[in-house]
Amino acid sequence: MARSATTTDAFAAIAEPRRREILGTLARVGSECDVNWLVDELGWPQPQVSKHLAVLRQVGLVSVVRKGRQRMYSLNASELRTVFDWVKQYEKFWEHQLDRIKARAERMQRERTSNQPHRGAGPSSQAPSD
Amino acid sequence: MARSATTTDAFAAIAEPRRREILGTLARVGSECDVNWLVDELGWPQPQVSKHLAVLRQVGLVSVVRKGRQRMYSLNASELRTVFDWVKQYEKFWEHQLDRIKARAERMQRERTSNQPHRGAGPSSQAPSD
């Protein structure tokens, strides 16, 4: 087994900066775009645009509809919800950063006698799932 | 040039499911964990855990501190902020989905005469940056 495919996930798909750029462009425009318009807008070779669009399509991040000899692509942002929900679980970890640093210091102080702090700690009440 | 490295970004680093799992575990525990504890908890071979931790460390998603012959790892969630901010820009695109579908239908109706709808559309007021 090697690396998991870019078409597995929204996570995998958006790991590529150019694909994020495409999504950004589609969002900015707010309506369907044909491929050549994207090619002009982004300034990349057409096959490259098509290939990245193919990945985004397979993951469901964009929708396509044929219109004559054009293919009109549009953003399907709902697929980003998975990513949003995942990362949102961590929001509390960077909010009130100073408070949390203080809290951790206190916890470590308390557990200084224990040899392995984490063992006694147990799952906290803030528990993102992977 | 090939694919961009997993150590480039938080985006690239979290593309791997097992790394998300590690982050989730660290968050759940809420305190520093040594590697062997993670090995037990996750049930993966030790080198695999160490290697994934190394990627997370290089991207700044975890912090390490040496404690005797142990290395205590802890979550550094602030690095996820980039991802959060990025994906949050798209939130409006899946909220009020029905309203937006209606709006798009109307826009398309209006622009039916124009040959290339998107050209006349221009950037919408909702404009995520890539």
Added chain:
DNA sequence: TTGATATATTCCGATATCAGAATATATTGA
């Protein structure tokens, strides 16, 4: 039908990943 346009696909080479196995590098303790 022929040609032009729009887009997708295939082939290539360089590269980076990931898991697994083996091994190396500390650090502690006797």
Added chain:
DNA sequence: TCAATATATTCTGATATCGGAATATATCAA
């Protein structure tokens, strides 16, 4: 110093990526 423990690193093989170039497919228009 020597053994044990904790963790990191290296090597290997299979694989998937990405960009670039070339080519294929499909549709429209004359």
